[in-house]
Amino acid sequence: MEHPSDKPPSLLSDIRIIFATILTDPGSSLAYGADAVIAVTIVLFATSFEAGMTATLTAGGIVMSVYLIAVLAYNSMIRHHTHPVLGGGAFVSSLITSQHIRRHPRLKAFIHNMGKLGTASLLADFPATQAISLIAGVEALHFVAPDMNRLQWALVLVVLLSLIQRYGLGNLSRFMIWPVLAFYASNILINTFGIFQILQNGWHPPAIGEEVKGAGIEMFIPVVLASVANGATLMTGVEVGYSSVNIPYHKGRAIRISMWILFGLVLGTYFMQLINFMGLGIVYDSHIPVPIKIAEHLGGEYLAKGFGIITAIMLLLAAQTAQTDFPLEMLRAARSRFFPRGVGDMAWKRTRPAFLLGGHEGVYNPRATILLGILSAIILWLFPSSHAIEGMYGLAVVAAMNIDLTSYFLRQVRTRKFSLLTIVALLAMHAMFWNITYNKFFEGAWFIVVLMLLYFIVFQISEAIYEIWEEKLKVVPLELGLWYPAFQNHPVNRKHIVLVSKFHPGVVHFLRNFVRSGQMPLVVHFQSDPEENEPHELPDWFLNVPVPPDMDTITAINQFIRKEKPDRVHLVPLMVRGIGPILNLYFGNSIERLKYAISRHADLQVEYNRERIVLHPSDILLHIFPFLPARWFRVQEKLHE
Template identity: 25%
Template sequence: MAPAETSQSSSREPATSTPHAPHPAGAALVVGALGVVFGDIGTSPLYALRETFLHGSGMAPTPEHVLGVLSMLFWAVTLTVTIKYVVLIMRADNKGEGGVLALATLATRGLSGKARKTRRAILVLAVIGLALFYGDAMITPAVSVMSAVEGLSAAEPALTPFVLPLSLIILIGLFVLQARGTADVGRLFGPVMLVWFVVLGVLGAWQIAKNPSVLEAINPIHAYYLVTDQGFGIFWAFGSIVLAVTGAEALYADMGHFGRKPIRIGWVGLVMPGLLLNYFGQGALIIANPEVVRQVFFELVPKDYIIVLVILSTLAAVIASQAVITGVFSLTRQAIQLGYLPRMEIHHTSDTAIGQIYIPRVNWLLMSCVVALVVGFGSSGALAGAYGLAVTGAMLVDAALAMAVAILVWRWSWPLAAAVFGFLAIPDLAFFIANALKIPDGGWLPMIVAALIYFTIMTWRRGRRLVATELSEGSLPLKQFLERMERAPDRVAGTAVFLTADAGHTPAAFLHNLKHNKVLHERIIILQVDTMDVPVVSEANRVEVERLGKGFHTVIAHYGFTEQPDIPEALRACRPHGIAYDEMETSFFLGRETLVPSQHSRLGRWRRDWFISLSHSASATKTFFRIPPNRAIELGNQIQI
């Protein structure tokens, strides 16, 4: 992968960028948000309360224990999801976009240019959050779909052997269909989830009506009684209670698709009531009949209706999985644009929606991981041991970055920011410690995945800087080159475009072409692709053009981190600046660096070899930047790394 041809991350906010238009909070947007934003947290009732009593906690499902667990669950949802994410963190949007990368970008924007250590700390936190997201993303589809399909065992125990193969068929089919896009099916996601949350609330209210005393769990004194009763053993319960808030970060990460107001309306008006009613209904049912705890969710309905609930649950689980997969694609593209990962082939599956993308390499890798998890763990209960550690780690990262935003951007005082976000981080820290106890039961898996991704991202960034430094050492400022060019070489008709990381210096491909061919085109364009720290750059401000004389021009094409660079389109945008783009008269010269391992690499042996492997796996420049392959000319260069 050639650094001279890669879009560069910019820490500045261009005056030319424009923020997203505010989202209207219409009913259609609220329903649409139900199908994308709340899928993960919306399927938690399938397993969260069940696992609290079954997965290693050792707690008997007595009325006192049930009330204590419900009290903890209620306040976890209220503090972590409602107060922390919906009320506070969703205020921190980067031109309408959310997510850990947007949060980190917003925090660094409030720093002065000299605050290098703070900037690096924020970068490290962002990379950790990104890595933990990937560690969590491969578990969510597996545990959601398996939990839903396991309802077949409640309907008919003889169907238990079919749970695993049916789960695999559903998941594999979901990944296979990704290449076709989700625009058509996606229209059904919102209405299905609307029905799902209504059903959750109705089923829970039905059981609460039979035992209204379960509502006493709203009083936090019951949580206190449970802690004093269990002592340090309460951490085993924490490790499962956290399953009720998994997906909270998705509310913030998907904010750019719908805006904060529809998400807030959907959460407060339907999702939160539906979830809490269902959890309390499950609790009421367990108090009445403790034997149902193993399949308590599906015991909420008469046995004749379990199959209907299994079908609806499976649809909700598939939608939750689709939301996670879409989120992985979206965040991967952002990471590529910001220079965190090597270029990959990206397909756009919709002509109208910029967020509808498909990344084949990520899709098949994620599918392989999900299939391996389903086969290796065999049940959603076993997978619950692996679930939670990455989520709680990501929540702690969000809290730290949000505190930085509060201090640097919102101008809160240090004591106020530390008090507010420190208090809200207490449940996250308790959940994280609790989930660390599950490391022997599978919690090691997402952490290993996160560690590998962190290592990959940091290796890629470090290697890219070293290669860029190597290239810049032999380059000459472009204006200085033009001043020294006393006798112009022979000029040939047409336009030559040279991609570079820095439009102010002569690209290596340009010097190689001049050295070997000894000719220049009539018009030379030195083109730099600049990825900004905003989601979208308006078309009116897409390019900056400067005439340098002697037929030379510099063009800087600006793209947001959610946009896909398109070099021919950028050149067409230069027409108002006096550059008429004709594809048949234009040649694109691309540098192609061959990395040679050095015996004394500053990366070290392991990181050096991994960086070279990543570079070889990167998508071709002409493909990523949509350059016509029959108009591209590659010029090679060897660099020791």
Template identity: 25%
Template sequence: MGIRSSDSAVADRNGADRKLMLVALGVVFGDIGTSPLYALRECFNPDHGIAVNEANILGLLSLILWSLVLVISIKYVGIVLRADNRGEGGVLALSTLVSTATPNWKLWGPVSAVGLFGAALFFGDGFVTPAISVLSAMEGLEVASPQLERFVLPGAVAVLTGLFLMQRHGTGAMGRLFGPVTLTWFLTLAALGLLHIGESPGVLLAINPMYAVHFFINNGGMGFVTLASVFLAVTGGEALYADMGHFGRAPIRKGWFMVVWPALVLNYFGQGALLMNNPLAVANPFYLLAPGWLLPLLIVLATCATIIASQAVISGVFSVTRQALNLGYLPRLRVKHSSEQEIGQVYVPTVNWLLFAGTLTLIISFRSSSALAGAYGIAISSTMLIDTILVMMLLRVRQEPHNRKMVALLTLILIAELAFFCSNLLKFDDGGWLPVLVAIGIYVLMSTWQEGRRTLAWLIAREQMPVRDFLSMIEKDPPLRVEGTAVYLAAEAGGMPRALLNNLKFNRVLHQRNVLLTFVRPEVPFVQSEERIEVQNLGEGLWRVTARYGFMETPNVVTALRGAEEKGLAYEPESTVYVVGRENPTFTTGSGMPLWRKRLFAFMGRNSQLAAIHFGVPSHRLLEVSSQVKL
């Protein structure tokens, strides 16, 4: 009986893993899974001057294969997935993990800045990926019939408009279709590739990495330029790490090695085999893999796959926005939870419409996926470099015996990624400047908000009255007490909040019970429920409540007070008033941040979501108290 129960448990666990792997196919691998639409075609872009002959075809296929092996299979799947921050991945989670792991406090600032810029680059990617993916799918209409070329651009605009309009409804219903559709897509990739490999099995010689070496020898400088196009085959690899928190390591690894990697390799090799037999097919080797009767269905399937890839990137941008908000890198924005079951499913309206405007501008400006390819690589290659550097730092800090081998292997991969990055830099004038400019702009916004908040918090803390002095003051000169409870949102769990002191100073009254509620953000994604709430009785009807929320969680005043109630603090919602302070900065010159950054910080503050709304304060019991601070 015991053996049967054990077998049943194993079967249930394996079944759950398979379902999770199926869902992960759509969310995690959507971006890299659509690369065959344009990667090999761009390698033979006429601007590169690479002849469509057998030697070059084998060389490029070898480069693509070994790039997938080194960058995705070994680096991300084999090494980087181990560097999780309590199960969460992504460049922000990684930078906070490195900062907390290193004993050298001088490195905290640079590591934080690198992670912040990596997140900013991811935002830049969020503009380009939907544009290039959907455009490349719609360009199949040209292959089906030259007369349909005029519908490519309007079709891409219509698809993306519908996609961004659907974001406010959440991805739950659509998400259930992601896995099966993406599995169908990968099986189709594999089948189309096998069909042509069988006709030209000599293409399998590209497994030998020496063909990649000969490619550079034969093509010299233009071979290096073509590396930027080869890199298109691994774009989307960073999503494996960023989405780890939703699925865990095992489903991602199984999905990659069992489905995605074999399908991609077979399709690329199939395209190579097609080009060996018909060099003219270089105009669009992916769609020309399919027989004529299958082409309309393939265009529909490719469009669905690119929508899924775009959705995965958009959802990733929402997730990174939420992390940045909770870590204090962005002003408060409205965040809507689109699922009651899945904590990671969020919708950020402001970011959604900014992405929509940016993506639409790219499509109308560049008009083709080939033109957009130049704008695609710099941001992603930079993000991958940052991931590699941060993981190497983490491995060196931890100083475990087997880490030396991984650092040595990552050093080799870092050299390859530097080559990709330098090759992409050559496309800076062809559109590569765009995501970099977006990333710089977002980095300036985030770093300005972070520095402004830090300065503001220091100025307020410097003027705060210690709790001991406050208790002594009201003991010597007791104020008038009124019935009920007042909850004051305090930014720091230290002295007395300015809102309480101003209320006492001007109104000369104090509630019978006063609660100082502070939300603390430990640099972890989630906080255990038993560690979330801390209650301290300070005396004289004064209580301090500290509520801890990770950067993947959403703080809430009522929920925190309910938790405090379980630890002895009486909470009566209908006799409680919530007091929120608002600090209005005034500008001074000659100290601190430059004046333009102070003005930018103030502008962001004025346009941020009200603290009361952000923290879920009941509006019918809210009192706001304003004060000025010289910044």
């Protein structure tokens, strides 16, 4: 009889976990989504209530209409445009399309670079997510601590969140659904009560102070467009859901249902917040978020404090999703050779149990955590309010969504099966992208553009380094190495395991020496690249172990070694030198981390050999810019040698 714990999770359980983890960030946008629109349209309220109300409802209607189009389009993408291993996301969407292009290398390269920009936009989005969630959470505590220094507390929370990643607090994840449910329930109850108050007592326009300078009616369209640019943060749930499509047990079905539930919650709550602001007679205060102000107007300071605490907890959970997703996106980038493997893949460490709370045996990436913390702190320092971050946050998300939809559309063009929904969604997203760029570029969105460019430069350098390394690597073809005559017809000694990534001469030399004992060791290859083709037939001494996309390679190796319990594990590294200390991030740190991790579970023997690869800075420059004259670098190379 199967143990209950071995039963697959139900669809309802999947949806609960999705809302408690994956969709906490999109759901938390209700804490500042309405406030983002009203912060812009308030200048029309100061001139004319009718103009302000029309602009607010128009902007809200545009945002939710684009949101609806995106949900419909992404439902189609989840059904027809996902990878069986990698799932979805901006880079994966481009990868799927590029795999179907064989006759147009330039188009394939263009889509490949578009995928890099998608990865860059997501890696730029996570620091903005953490920054806006933390500063908005501190702003929600206005009635709890009105005199607090918001920037200082937000920076303190960045440090605390970064520090607790080293502890395995996964045993607390089952409780996360309760603050999430409390946030949605309190939002719905408070705003529903506000609607009843309006129906019972009549419509009372908001009170606007003299500090708000009014704008003329001729500014109606620019104000609406600027408020739409601010309110784009509500749509993050679509991209997040698509990127996480392979995580739930029920995969696409669970994500699609969750996206529709979230859309319904956001649609109802968002418009109730807008109506309550316009009809309850609220006194506008730019320093207090609109949802908190509604709670204070309806239930006094005590309700505002309680609702503020619930909102702050929800936003803290949203910031934690960035701590989870940023290292995983870096892992994916490192596996795709866009990022140093010593940072994205081989830097993971085991977590430690927290004092009193206990914990679970897991892993975390300290280097990714530090990088995320630094970027989030910079954003908070430069833009110390949620309104200042909304533009950059929206731009990063909409940029990734544009790449998703463009790749999907190009795939449809290749197959000559056009979808009107995809075209409409692509046009809507392009309009949102250029609207945010026009209205918000000099108000903070420029930081995301700069960050994306920096990531893209790192991606180009990393890809060049790994491609040059592979070109200089004297690799024996896998089929030849597997069926090399000297390696056949020997008993396999599974107590000796050899870890290989490539059949380079050092591996072949070691195996030829080992078979003199009359035995063949178990050669294990951990396949972290899903595009790598596995031979149809494998000898009994060779084992190919696929590494899940959400697991780092060291963890996969450790799990295998603990299961197999060999007497000795052999590593045959190929030494690389050149381009200074930065090379350690690409090769050296990977070997050192691997040696440290394996030696904790088995006797480790590192088999050094004479094979060496030298990388020059000129190699990288010529690889990235092949049009540069090679003679410019010959003198420097000779001096280096």
